[in-house]
Amino acid sequence: MISQESVSILLVGAKTDLPGFLRAKLDSSEFTVVECPSCNKALGTAASADYAVILISSKIRFADSLAFAKKSRELLTAKDTPMMLVARKLERHQAHEAHLSGIADVVDEPYDELAVLLKLEAYVRLYKKTLQASLRGEIVKEKERAERERERSELELKSLRRERHVQQKYRDLVESIEHGILWIADPLSLNILFVSPRAEKLTGHPLRDWVTRRGFFFSKVPKEDRTRVIEAFDRADWGASLNIEHRFLDKNGKMLWFQTAVKLVENAEGSGHELRGFSVDVTAVKNSQHDLQIFKERFSTVVDASPIVVFGIDNAGTISFGRGRDLKSIGLSDDWIGKSAFELYKDDPEFVGMMQRALNGEQFTSEVCFRHSWFQCLFSPQRDFKDRISGATMVALDTTSKKLADGRQRFLFESWEVLSDSLDYEATLKKVASLIVPRFADWCAVQLFESVKRAKIVAAAHADTAKTSIIQELAPFFPLRRRLPGEVQDPSRVSVYRDLKPSDISMKPVEEKYLNFVELLGLKSLVSVPLLARGRSIGFISFVSSSKNYSDEDAAFFEELARRAALAVDNARLYRNAEKAVNTRDEFLSIASHELKTPLTPLRLQLQSIQKAFNEGKLEYLKSRMGSMLERSDRQISRLTGLIDDLLDVSRINLGRMQLDLKDTDLSHLLEEVADQFGDQIEESGCTLRLNVEKGIRGKWDSFRIEQVIVNLLTNAMKYAPKSTIQITATSGPDSAQVRVADSGIGIAKEDQVRIFKLFERAASPKHYGGLGLGLYIVKNIVEAHGGSVGVSSREGFGTAFTVDLPFYYQPEINFPGNKKRRATDLMALP
Amino acid sequence: MKTILVVDDEKDIREAFKEALESEGHYNVVTARDGADALRIVSEGLKPDLILLDLMMGGMDGETFMRKRVDVPTLTKVPVLVVSASGSTEIKTAEVNADGWLKKPLDLDFLLRSVREKVDFETA
Numbered sequence: 001m002i003s004q005e006s007v008s009i010l011l012v013g014a015k016t017d018l019p020g021f022l023r024a025k026l027d028s029s030e031f032t033v034v035e036c037p038s039c040n041k042a043l044g045t046a047a048s049a050d051y052a053v054i055l056i057s058s059k060i061r062f063a064d065s066l067a068f069a070k071k072s073r074e075l076l077t078a079k080d081t082p083m084m085l086v087a088r089k090l091e092r093h094q095a096h097e098a099h100l101s102g103i104a105d106v107v108d109e110p111y112d113e114l115a116v117l118l119k120l121e122a123y124v125r126l127y128k129k130t131l132q133a134s135l136r137g138e139i140v141k142e143k144e145r146a147e148r149e150r151e152r153s154e155l156e157l158k159s160l161r162r163e164r165h166v167q168q169k170y171r172d173l174v175e176s177i178e179h180g181i182l183w184i185a186d187p188l189s190l191n192i193l194f195v196s197p198r199a200e201k202l203t204g205h206p207l208r209d210w211v212t213r214r215g216f217f218f219s220k221v222p223k224e225d226r227t228r229v230i231e232a233f234d235r236a237d238w239g240a241s242l243n244i245e246h247r248f249l250d251k252n253g254k255m256l257w258f259q260t261a262v263k264l265v266e267n268a269e270g271s272g273h274e275l276r277g278f279s280v281d282v283t284a285v286k287n288s289q290h291d292l293q294i295f296k297e298r299f300s301t302v303v304d305a306s307p308i309v310v311f312g313i314d315n316a317g318t319i320s321f322g323r324g325r326d327l328k329s330i331g332l333s334d335d336w337i338g339k340s341a342f343e344l345y346k347d348d349p350e351f352v353g354m355m356q357r358a359l360n361g362e363q364f365t366s367e368v369c370f371r372h373s374w375f376q377c378l379f380s381p382q383r384d385f386k387d388r389i390s391g392a393t394m395v396a397l398d399t400t401s402k403k404l405a406d407g408r409q410r411f412l413f414e415s416w417e418v419l420s421d422s423l424d425y426e427a428t429l430k431k432v433a434s435l436i437v438p439r440f441a442d443w444c445a446v447q448l449f450e451s452v453k454r455a456k457i458v459a460a461a462h463a464d465t466a467k468t469s470i471i472q473e474l475a476p477f478f479p480l481r482r483r484l485p486g487e488v489q490d491p492s493r494v495s496v497y498r499d500l501k502p503s504d505i506s507m508k509p510v511e512e513k514y515l516n517f518v519e520l521l522g523l524k525s526l527v528s529v530p531l532l533a534r535g536r537s538i539g540f541i542s543f544v545s546s547s548k549n550y551s552d553e554d555a556a557f558f559e560e561l562a563r564r565a566a567l568a569v570d571n572a573r574l575y576r577n578a579e580k581a582v583n584t585r586d587e588f589l590s591i592a593s594h595e596l597k598t599p600l601t602p603l604r605l606q607l608q609s610i611q612k613a614f615n616e617g618k619l620e621y622l623k624s625r626m627g628s629m630l631e632r633s634d635r636q637i638s639r640l641t642g643l644i645d646d647l648l649d650v651s652r653i654n655l656g657r658m659q660l661d662l663k664d665t666d667l668s669h670l671l672e673e674v675a676d677q678f679g680d681q682i683e684e685s686g687c688t689l690r691l692n693v694e695k696g697i698r699g700k701w702d703s704f705r706i707e708q709v710i711v712n713l714l715t716n717a718m719k720y721a722p723k724s725t726i727q728i729t730a731t732s733g734p735d736s737a738q739v740r741v742a743d744s745g746i747g748i749a750k751e752d753q754v755r756i757f758k759l760f761e762r763a764a765s766p767k768h769y770g771g772l773g774l775g776l777y778i779v780k781n782i783v784e785a786h787g788g789s790v791g792v793s794s795r796e797g798f799g800t801a802f803t804v805d806l807p808f809y810y811q812p813e814i815n816f817p818g819n820k821k822r823r824a825t826d827l828m829a830l831p
Numbered sequence: 832m833k834t835i836l837v838v839d840d841e842k843d844i845r846e847a848f849k850e851a852l853e854s855e856g857h858y859n860v861v862t863a864r865d866g867a868d869a870l871r872i873v874s875e876g877l878k879p880d881l882i883l884l885d886l887m888m889g890g891m892d893g894e895t896f897m898r899k900r901v902d903v904p905t906l907t908k909v910p911v912l913v914v915s916a917s918g919s920t921e922i923k924t925a926e927v928n929a930d931g932w933l934k935k936p937l938d939l940d941f942l943l944r945s946v947r948e949k950v951d952f953e954t955a
Contacts, residue, residue: 590918594887597916600936602847608939609851621854629850632843684842722889 006032007124008049010081012042012068013057018086021113025120039068046078052127053120054083056103062087062094069101082123086116174198179281183210185217187264187275190233192217202281204251220249229260236262236275245282257286299323307398309375312382313355314391317342326398329373354379358392368396374403401553408557411435415561419568423575429459432565438463440554441543443521445471447478448531448539448569455479455539462521470517477514479528479540481506492537494559495528498549522546527555529562533570541565588760588773595643595772599636606633646774649708650759653781660702660785667697667706667737667806671730674710681715686723687743689714693730697737699808705782706806712775713741713802719771721745721799735807736788742801748794756792779804786810833950836879837862838869838896839914840888848883851939852946865889866896873906881949882911883933886923897927910949 011033015023026033034051036042039060046054054072056065065085072078084105085098095106107116174182174196181203182196195210203220210216221229225246232244241261248256260279267274300323303310309324311332319341322332336344345351354366358379368377375396384390418431429446436444443462447455455478460471474480482497483506497504502518527550531539541562543550550558606629613622652658671693682689710728717726721743729740748756755761757780760773776790779802783790787810794800835858837848845862852858861877863869865888873879886893893913900906913924916935924932933945 593918594916597935598841598844601914601916602841602843604936605847605851605939605942609847609854612939613854618854625850628846632846636843719889 006030007052007127008032008034010042010046010051010054011035011057012039012054012065013037013059017057017059018055019111019113021111022086022116022120025117030124039064042068043071043075046072046081047075048077050077051081052131053123054078054081056083056085058086058088062090062098065103066097066101069098069103073102082126084119084123086111177280181279181281183217183277183279185233185275185277187236187273189214190218190230190275191215193274202250203248203256222247222249222255232260233262233275233277236264238264241278248279255283256281257283309396309398310393311341311396312391312393313341313359315359315389316340317355317359319344320391324396326373329398329400330370330375330396355392355394358394359389361389367399373398373400375399405553408440411439412557412560412564416564419564420571423572425569425572426458428568428572429565430461432561433459433461436543436561437461440557442546443467443471443544445474445478445542446531446539446565447475447542449537458539467521470521473517474514474521477505477507478542479530480526480542480544481528482526483507492530492532494530494555495526496550496552496555497526497528498524500524500526525549527558529555529558531562531566531569533566533573538566538569584760592643592647592772596640599639599643603633603636606630643772646772646778649778649781650774653778658781658785660705662700662702664698665701665703665706667699667701667730667739668693668695670703670707671710671728671739674707674714675728678711678714678718682718682726685718687718687721688725690725690727692727694732697730697732699737699806700810701786701806702782705785709779709782709804710739710741712779713804716775716802717741717743717745717800724799737806737808739804739806740801741804742799744799747796747798748792748800749796753792753794757790832857832859833880834859834861834878835946835950836869836872836877836882838864838866838882838888838893839885840864840890841885844885848942851942855943858946858950866891866893866899869896870899870903873903878905879909881946882906882909883914883946884911884929886913886915886917886927894923894927897929912945912949 006029009026009031011018011026014035014037015026015033018026025031034045036045042054056068060068069083072081072083082105083103084107085103087106087108090098090106090108095108098106105119107119174180175198177196177198179202180196181199182194183192183199184194185192191214192210195207197207199205199210200207205216205220213219218226218230229244229246232242236242241263243259243261245257245259248258250256258279259282260277262275262277264273265276266272302308303323304325307326309322309326309330309332311322311324311327311330312320314320317340319332319336319339322337324330327333331344341355342352345355348370351368354364354368354377357364358381361381363378363380365376365378368375376399377397378395380393380395381389382391382393415432415435418435419428422428429448433444433446444460445457446459447457449455455475457472457475457478460468462468462471479495481495482500482504500523502515502523505515505518505523507514521544523544524547525545527543529541529543530537531541541558543554543558610622610626610629613619613625649658671691675689675691678689714726714728717724722745724744727740727742729738729742731738757776759777761777780790783804783806786806788804788806790805791803792800793803835852837845837852837860839845839848839862842864845864849860849862852860861872861879863872867890869882869884870891884893884896891899893915897911900909900911910930913920913927913929913932914935914937915923915932917923920932920934931945931949933942
């Protein structure tokens with residue numbers, strides 16, 4: 001098959017150059033001769049196809065032949081093709097050179113025609129055999145090659161599709177990122193080379209502005225952020241992206257927030273680098289962050305301004321946040337964030353239990369006490385977006401003051417029960433003091449005035465009972481006050497002192513001893529509250545804290561407590577006085593009845609005796625006795641009249657209805673008359689009367705009342721100083737007259753000298769001395785109605801002298817003594 | 832004749848008693864102005880058959896007299912009638928351990944009857 005096909009021979013030169021026999025051979029159909037006139041042409045031809053033999057004609061220069069041979073040996077197609085040089089005449093060395101150049105066969109004249117032809121045929125046969133063998137290998141190779149080619153094209157197709165798909169996906173992705181802009185920039189100039197179409201939508205800047213304007217990106221970053229952004233882009237490197245948050249102005253000048261990630265990558269051509277950036281519009285997030293920040297700040301402000309404390313824990317009980325002015329009052333501080341709440345409150349299992357209840361999903365409120373403060377707490381579980389419990393929050397409202405106020409209210413109520421429980425107010429005040437301490441004060445003292453200047457501490461208490469007695473040591477300085485030079489302190493006001501030192505206390509004189517006492521008792525804050533009863537200060541309560549300062553609420557509470565205590569003391573005192581008045585009145589009634597019955601006894605006996613004698617016809621007896629009997633009866637009637645007059649006078653005085661009949665009166669004459677009138681009685685009492693009266697003392701007086709005064713004083717002297725010398729002296733001064741009635745009797749004790757002028761009062765026992773006890777009261781009132789005064793000087797066992805000072809002229813007030821306050825005891829004496 | 836000792840600080844009362852009792856004809860009345868006066872009279876030899884005693888007196892009062900009476904042999908057996916204007920005469924009488932009481936202002940018949948009862952009973 002192959003043998004039948006013609007064999008291609010490459011001829012460098014022309015057929016005509018060849019000898020005849022060879023030419024004839026080559027003209028047969030067995031061969032196809034390709035003539036190439038030049039070596040260069042021949043080389044190109046040799047490279048393009050496979051030839052059985054290459055013939056080089058004698059017309060080709062020897063040197064060119066050698067060059068061709070060498071070059072053709074480099075060609076893939078011709079490197080093994082046998083070459084025959086058909087030369088005219090060759091030197092031996094030339095033939096040798098030709099062999100070295102790769103020309104296998106060299107023939108020259110005279111040609112051995114047969115040998116040349118045989119050689120040629122041999123070459124062709126060899127070529128054909130080689131061709132046959134190689135043809136078989138070629139087929140197998142061709143098959144394999146075709147197979148490989150198919151696989152390769154399939155792979156290429158797949159990868160092409162995949163690439164297209166990836167490209168599409170990438171394009172879709174880039175396009176679908178609503179808030180993101182993908183861009184590529186030159187790493188040196190930072191000019192944008194490419195930008196995703198979303199850029200126009202997001203910023204309003206046309207895409208061409210992005211890619212054509214130099215430094216466009218940075219021109220839209222506000223100055224404040226620009227340096228930072230440029231630096232970041234400069235730092236961008238291979239590998240991980242670099243993130244930066246910055247602002248960006250849109251076309252309308254609106255400020256956007258971008259979060260840009262930049263990275264250095266190889267460019268598509270692989271010829272250099274480019275900066276690839278992805279800017280995400282985070283304006284909404286940023287704004288919501290801003291809103292959140294504002295909300296957080298407002299929330300904090302609200303929490304800080306309110307008595308609310310908020311804190312949160314996570315599932316494990318770790319404190320995640322805490323906020324509130326009073327964070328400390330629930331035992332929390334900033335240090336505790338991140339630590340375990342269970343650990344912090346381990347001593348308060350109840351509270352830990354509550355937190356756990358909240359972590360178990362329960363929402364509830366409860367009242368919780370932390371140290372000294374009370375809180376109304378709302379416990380709530382906290383849930384994450386999957387509705388799982390992620391922690392718990394506690395909102396606590398400080399209810400201490402309310403609780404405190406409730407407690408105080410309750411205390412006031414209870415104290416009222418204690419205060420009104422008994423009329424023994426000293427015991428009551430002691431009880432109150434023990435209630436105040438230690439609940440409201442570390443120590444306290446209650447003092448009551450005994451007189452204007454003297455106050456007595458009737459109750460005191462100290463939290464440390466052993467120190468209570470020390471309080472008494474400070475008695476002279478109560479109510480305790482801060483030493484404030486020149487300041488007049490209103491005793492009816494509440495005084496509140498804070499941050500005191502012992503040396504601040506006003507003391508006269510200041511002594512180390514007392515300062516030590518105060519130190520020992522403890523002093524930080526002091527509230528001194530007056531005990532006011534019916535507008536009068538009857539004492540003080542001093543409340544002292546040695547550790548904290550009292551608030552105005554505390555002071556108000558103490559004031560209220562003191563008000564109640566004062567009221568209780570006043571009530572008890574009024575009751576005591578009333579009781580005493582009732583006793584005095586009862587005693588008076590008993591004395592009055594005795595006094596009234598005494599003159600009635602002889603009167604009745606006389607009258608019945610007369611009647612009896614008359615009935616029995618003892619006329620002689622009657623005749624002899626009648627005179628003295630009637631005289632005696634008349635005396636008793638006078639006495640009764642006197643008693644009744646006294647009672648009426650008291651009644652008049654109390655009602656303010658004692659009218660004076662002021663007339664020109666001769667006091668000296670009046671005194672002499674009284675002395676005459678009482679001569680018998682004085683004699684009977686065993687007394688001696690000495691009259692030492694200045695003549696002609698005259699004034700405008702009510703002579704009847706003045707006589708009453710003298711008689712009262714004189715009869716008192718006879719009664720209480722029997723058998724003594726009674727001296728009545730009368731002198732006139734510049735404006736007034738003085739009458740002195742002195743005796744040498746039993747005398748009047750100092751403490752009784754004021755009392756005796758009061759209603760129903762008498763110094764001596766009524767057992768021994770009769771009388772209603774009204775005399776001196778009437779005397780005092782009559783003298784005072786005349787604008788005068790009455791005094792007493794006495795020494796027990798030596799005698800008594802009453803002195804009456806009477807102004808000569810006095811215009812008494814109408815309805816005397818109507819402007820005088822009546823006492824409770826006066827009112828009880830009214831008929 | 833029975834001797835009655837009247838002790839009262841009121842002169843008119845003493846005289847009224849004396850008048851009323853002596854007019855009966857069989858009583859001899861001796862008066863004293865207070866307890867001390869009465870004791871003095873007794874110590875001078877008077878042996879009364881009855882004592883009418885006022886309690887509230889200036890000087891020695893009735894109560895003191897009753898205490899002192901225990902120490903005077905001639906007086907221990909003599910009945911004492913308390914004469915008083917006080918509202919609590921009965922109690923006082925028991926307190927001072929007297930034998931009876933008369934309330935002021937007293938009725939003449941009641942006085943004579945009481946005196947007669949005491950004197951006659953004691954002497955019987």
